[in-house]
Amino acid sequence: MRKMLRLTFVIAIFILTLPQLCFSQSPPQSYLIGNGDILEIVTWKEPDFSREEIIVRLDGNISFPLLDDVMAAGKTPTQLKLDIQAGLKEFVAEPHVTVTVRSAASKRFYILGEVVNTGEYPLTKNLTVLQAFTLAGGFTEWASKKEIILFRRNQGKETVIRIDYKDIVKGKDFSQNVEIKADDTIVVP
Known part of the structure; x- marks a missing residue:
């Protein structure tokens, strides 16, 4: 009986939210990186400047080789990518960086x-x-x-x-x- 009530509850929620899902979708916003997020940063053909898991610290910074602290919180992955590429130009001729949010903690x-x-x-x-x-x-x-x-x-x-x-x-x-x-x-x- 309890499982049936729960199933009825879930179905009712789905039916009630369906119109909202279909008609009131706002355009997707760019994800803003926050404290505690885990990022993957890959610099093409530069394994020394690539990291599989970098945590965004409580101060909003990440630690990155040769760049020390880089502010990540409040930026989109694309903005952070551009900042890292600009910083790496001193050490790499044409850095191509990819920033991926692995965990949106x-x-x-x-x-x-x-x-x-x-x-x-x-x-x-x-x-x-x-x-x-x-x-x-x-x-x-x-x-x-x-x-x-x-x-x-x-x-x-x-x-x-x-x-x-x-x-x-x-x-x-x-x-x-x-x-x-x-x-x-x-x-x-």
Whole structure:
């Protein structure tokens, strides 16, 4: 019986988010590298200037041979590539660098309270609040689905977004099915 309820919950979430997925897709944004991300940097025909795993430190820098500290956080992989190529021109005639994000560890969100699996989750794609609840295994029987709070930090300011799950599911207010951003915290009382 419990498995059937969970399957029904997952199907309902999919059906409810399908219109949003089909009609309200925003254009993809360039990924910004963050603290904790793991990068692979390959310099063509220069194995001494290639690294399989470089972690972006808490200060936003990476350590790279002969260049010392290079600021990576807040840049796209293409911007970082250009910075490394410019720095390597002193040592390599025509450096061709590729920067790949191997693990986007800096992009996480959190779910607390009355969900089956509280915790930290990777933000590996565009997710909505309903999809986040699915990742967390759904609600416990004590969850207050009308008083969910999403805390979002944007440019140093804390924003509170109130979510009424029942209004979303009943089709009354799909605008509450907001897209999750990095470092969002969802609290289900």
